[in-house]
Amino acid sequence: MVKRTIKFTPIAASVALTLGLTACGSDNDRNIPVTPVEAFTATGDAQFNIEVTGKAVKGSMKSAVVTVMTLDASGQSVPVAFRSAASAEAESFSEEALSQDAADAAVEASKIAANPEVLTDESGRYSIYLDDDFTGPVYITVKTSAEGDDSFLRCDAYVGCGDYDVAPEADDVNDGDTAIEFGEWYKTDLELSVVKFIPAVEADTSGVSGAAGDLNVASSYKANVTFLTSLVAALLLDSGSSVDEDAIATASLNTVVQVMGQEAALLLSxxxxxxxxxxxxxxxxxxxxEELTDGILAIAQLSSSIQGLPSIGDVMSSxxxxxxxxxxxxxxDAGIAAIATMLQTAITNTANIFVAVATGDETAIEDALKAAFTANNPSATQAQIDAFAANSVGIAAKAKAAKDKAVKNGAATDAGLAAAAIKVKKALEVIGCTGAECTVGDDFYTALAAALTVEITASQTALTTLEMNIETAQSSLADVQAMGGDALTADNAAAFVSAVTLLKNEATTADLAAKAGSIFVKSQGYVTAANALVTQSSDYQQILDSATLLQTDASVAVTDTVAYDLALAALVAEAEAAIETFDVALAAAKLVAEDTADVADxxxxxxxTAEAASTSALANAEGAMIDTAANATEALELAMTxxxxxxxxxxAVDALEIAIEQALVAANAYLDLEGEGAQAMIDALTAMQTAAVAQGELASEQFVTAYNLQLAAETAVAKLEVLTSVKATSESLSTMTVLTNTGGQAVIDxxxxxxxxIDELAEMGNSGEGTSTRQPDWSYNYDLDALVLVLENETTGEMISASASYQGEQLVVAWGATLMGENDATVSLVTADTQAQALTDCVDFAAGTIDATQIDSCLIFTFDGAVDKDTVDDAEIIDTQAWNHVEIMDGDSGFTGMLNLTATEESDSSSITLEGMSGDLDFKVMGMVDSSGDEDESTLEVMVKGDAAMGYTLSLTGMESTGYTGDVKAMYNGEMMSFGTASKVTNGVSITYIDGDVVPYTDVDLIDSSK
Known part of the structure; x- marks a missing residue:
């Protein structure tokens, strides 16, 4: 708050007095009145209680310089006052100047002049505190330097972050070689940034103390500094306009969609x-x-991938x-497009490696690392590949240890992390967007609302559990508090100290304040995202209401945990004082050691118990079969269990190891006091610790085995689901008239x-009519000069017509037929309304002026030279092709499509293609007969189109003497997979499916029909 006053200062008074005295000369006529110098003073108080805290990570930025600014109405950065600790009381400022504006500005400058230097800690964490009156955007940058300071960047790219100019000394982090490997610190120039909007608040609406439980904090905001926030900040600063919450939300959404794509963006709801x-x-x-949720894991993998690319700054700029x-x-821009391609490769590699980290052992991680190195370095020499392979052993161990630490620290469970790894890998298979994909619409917002609702519901459930844990902790706290105060005596002092220690250990393990803070920070994100949804449509108001309620409840939980921690700290102080007051150091140390050892027990x-349950569940899963759909489903349930x-x-082992560590601290403290039996306690705990390490390794092995069984069962279930479709398609094909002897034989007949x-008429005149002697049910009418032929079967009503034309080396025939198959099936070879039109179409098709979709049924004979009616008898046919528009009506599935045949004399081969619709089934049959050898060799392939058929393909090949064999395939997991073996049997095809079923399909004789 700035107070303004106008007054005479000592300087002004002195000047005025001097001028006044000067005016007292003898020449009164020349006296000039002097206006006093008017000075302006501004005073103000400032209290810095708005906390902005976060971490700068790409990996962690240690001892990095933090710069804090705000943004003006044009988006330009300007200084802002801040402190490195919350104010316990107000700071006062007073400045004087020749104008009120200048005085006011001087006060603000004084506030800013007192800004401290802020550096990140080893985890990249920082906290700054703004004036209580501050509202608007705060622009924070975090910078590491290659030279001149103690800042470092940690490499969290599995494939490494380049090379050191000079190899560092080996220590517990760096291995001493020149490669900057996963987990190692290195010097580099890197600046990340974030823009956070601080809203105006009437009072303390957050109810939240700072991350460390500082009661001086009025409100707290998370402002992590990452690769993505840096991109958002760049967009906002380049916009040249003022920044508010809506601007940040719009830039954030645009950035995520552009870089990661809409599917991955939903993970970040x-x-x-x-x-x-x-x-x-x-x-x-x-x-x-932070919990390693799907979205957080996706961001972490993206950031890790960026760090593994050359020149991080240039990549980010592009x-x-x-x-x-x-x-x-x-x-x-080719350069930008190339970086997008490079990033896709890098993030695919990272996702693959992380799946191995989350679900496999160190050998699996090594294999994933080597595959990634090969993908990133396609021209690498064998020596380079071997060198990386040698290093990958150590990197795999570090990666596995980092995962185990994440689980032990509560960021995820093994099962949850494995599921997230698989989900994120799928979401990141194709990142970014092009064209219309880059514009989000109603469908995206609907999906975002659904995803956000799931997140809010999960956090509400977690908060309910946390609230119960807080109540339990408060009850335990009250019980221990009752032991102190006036109830504390020499007789119970040691027991009080032990009870306080156990309570403190439980609190350390539970870390309720961190859990409450995590849910509160999530709720802030939910509210921001929900506000963005409401901006699109008021239909999403309920989501905003739920998010706001969650934020309110979470802030209460934070307040409760802070109060709990303060009360516990008071108990700890009381216990320490009781040790001195009642001189019970040794007795208390012994009891603490015994009680903490009991907790470890x-x-x-x-x-x-957990080991026995896991071992039993694993045995059940290993004994399960996945040969049938029912068995695979049961096996999947057992594997998931x-x-x-x-x-x-x-x-359970993680909890045990923490308890052992706490008990060892107590036992060593007892040993320091030369307590009797202390060494025996330590020896027992050390042995327990060794056994716990072995149990941890066993748990890891069992998890990997169980997860692989789950993957196998999931694969089997999915395959067998496809198999059900494959079997149904096979059955449909076997009953289709066009593929049975019934339909096929009709065409052959x-x-x-x-x-x-035709052979009979060759011995007769140029024209005539009558009844065939070879086919007595058929009458004929022909004219060789006109090249027309009509055949009729008066008994069945069948008819065949043909008209032809000599075209250079070709004889082009347009023909049609109405034929009767078995079971009253009608087979039609469709032709045009008139023979003349049908022939014209076929001639045009033979000449190449129209395509096969514009004709009906045509035969084209190609001879070894030009032919006409006088020379055709002496010419040799070298190629025969037939396009037949076939319709079959059998009261069942029927068929409409094309039957095409090709016979080539030169290669002594022929082929048949049948393509069309039968009922709802769209399919294609391709057959080929090679007669160039001593025995005909036939190949047949039946393909069913449409998404439901999943690429169904039945293939057969072979010879009559050796039999015809093949398989049936369909799409599974993006690739064609065999779902059974097929063989030709008498009057049909037999398929042995992958589940052991053997199904014969009779009345199918495709091989003979193709011949």
Whole structure:
């Protein structure tokens, strides 16, 4: 608050007096009145209680310089006052100047002049505190430097972050070689940034103390500094306009869609309106402050992938330029487009490696690392590949240890992390957007609302559980408090100290304040995202109401946990004082050591029970069969149970190891006081610790085995679901008239009739009519000069017509037929309304002026030279082709389509293609007969089109003497897979499916029909 006053200062008074005295000369006529110098004073108080805290990660930025600014109405950065600690009391400022505006400005300058230097800690964490009156955007940058300071960047890219100029000394982090590997610190120039909007508040509406429980904090905001927030900040600063919450939400959504694509963007529903609320995760050192949800894991993998690319700064600049231009992926700038391609490769590699980290052992991680190196370095020499392979052993161990640490710190469970890894990998298979994909519409917002609702519901459930845990902790706290105060005596002092220690240990393990803070920060993100949805449509108001209620409840939980921690701290102080007051150091140390050892024993019992449950569940899963759909479904349930049991086993071991560590601290403290039996306690705990490590390794092995069984069962279930469709398609094909002997034989019979009659007419005159001697049911009418032929079967009503024309080396025939098959099936070879039109179409088709979709039924004979009616008898046919528009009506499935045949004399081969619709089934049959050898070799392939058929393909090949064999395939997981073996049997085809079923399909003789 600035107070303004106008007064005479000592300087002004002195000047005025001097001027006044000067005016007292003898020449009164020349006296000049002097106006006093008017001075303006501004005073003000400032209290810095708005906390902005977060982490700068790409991996972690250690001892990095933090710069804090605000943005003016044009989006330009200007200084702002801040402090590195919350104010316990107001700071006062007073400045004087020759104008009120200048005085006011001087007060603000004084506030800013007192700004401290802020550096990040080893995890990249920072906290700054703004004036209580501040509202608007705060612009924060975090910078590491290659030279001149103690800042470092940690490499969290699995494939490494380049090379050191000079190899560092080996220590517990760096291995001493020149490669900057996963988990190692290195010097580099990197600046990340974030823009966070601080809303105006009438009072303390958050109810939240700071991250450390500082009661001086009025409100707290998370502002993580990451790769994505830096892109958002760049867009906002380039906009040249004022920044508010809506601007940040719009830029955040645009950035995520441009870089990651709409599908992946939905994973980030919890923070999509303000990316600074999450995503600050260093994969090499996950501290558990953030839960590794699908969205957070996706951001972490993206950031890790960026760090593995050369020149991080240049890459980020190019990505920002691409986003600003409206399309990062597929940008017209070749350089930007190349970086998009490079990023896709890098993030695919990272996702593959993480799946191995989350679900496999170190060998699986090594294999994934080597595959990634090969993909990133396609021209690498064998020596380079071998060198990386050698290093990958250590990297795999670090990656596995980092995952285990993440689980132990509560960032995820083994089972949850494995599921997230698979889901994120799928979402990141294709990142970015092009064209219309870059514009979000109603469908996206609907999906975003659904995803956000799931997130809010999950957090509400977590908060309910947390509230119950807080109540339990408060009850335990009250019980211990009752032991102190006036009730504390020399007799119970040691017991009081032990009870306080156990309570403190439980609180450390539970970390309720961190859990409450995590839910509160999530709720802030939910509110921001929900506000963005409501901006699109008021239909989403209920989501905003739920998010707001969650935020209110979460702030209460934070307040409760802060109060609990303060009360516990008071108990700890009281216990320490009781040790001195009642001189019970040794007795208290002994009791604490014994009681903490008892807790370790309890955790050991829990871990042993979990081990037995996991071992049993795994045995059940390993014994399950996946040969049939029913068995595979049961096997999947058993495998999932085993995965959960192994994950619970690992969690129990983690809890045991923490309890052992706490008990060892107590036992060593007792040993320091030369307590009797202390060394025996330590020895027992050390042995327990060794056993716990072995149990942890067993839990990890069982989890990997169980998860692989789950994957196998999932694969089997999915395959067998496809198999059900494959079997149904096979059955449909086997009953289709066109593919049975009934339909196929009808067409073949027509060809036989036509061949017999033509052969018969060759011995007769140029024209005539009568009854065929070879096919007595058929009458004929022909004219060789006009090249027309009509055959009729008066008994059945069948008819065959043909008209032809010599065209150079070709004889072009237009023909049609109405034929009767078995079971009253009608087979029609469709032709035009008139023979003349049909022939014209066939001639045009033979000449290439129209395509096969514009004709009906045509035969084209190609001779070894030009032919006419006088020379055709002496010419040799070298190629025969037939396009037949076939319709079959059998009261069942029927058929409409094309039957095409080709016979080539030179290669002594022929082929048949049948393509069309039968009922709802769209299919294609391709057959080929090679007669160049001593025995005909036939190949047949039946393909069914449409999504439902999933690429169904039945293939057969072979010879009569050796039999015809093949398989039936369909699409599974993006690739064609065999679902059974097929063989030709008498009057049909037999298929042996992958589930062991052997199904014969009779009245199918495709091989003979094709011949």
């Amino acid at each position: 919890a923070i999509i309106g303000d990316l600074s609320n999450g995503g600050a995760v260093d994969l090499s050192d996950v501290d558990g402050e 990505i920002a330029a691409g986003i600003k231009s409206g399309q990062f992926k597929g940008n017209t 309890e955790k050991k019992s829990v871990a042993d 085993a995965v959960t049991a192994a994950s619970d086993f690992a969690a 027509a060809a036989d009739v036509l061949a017999d009659v």
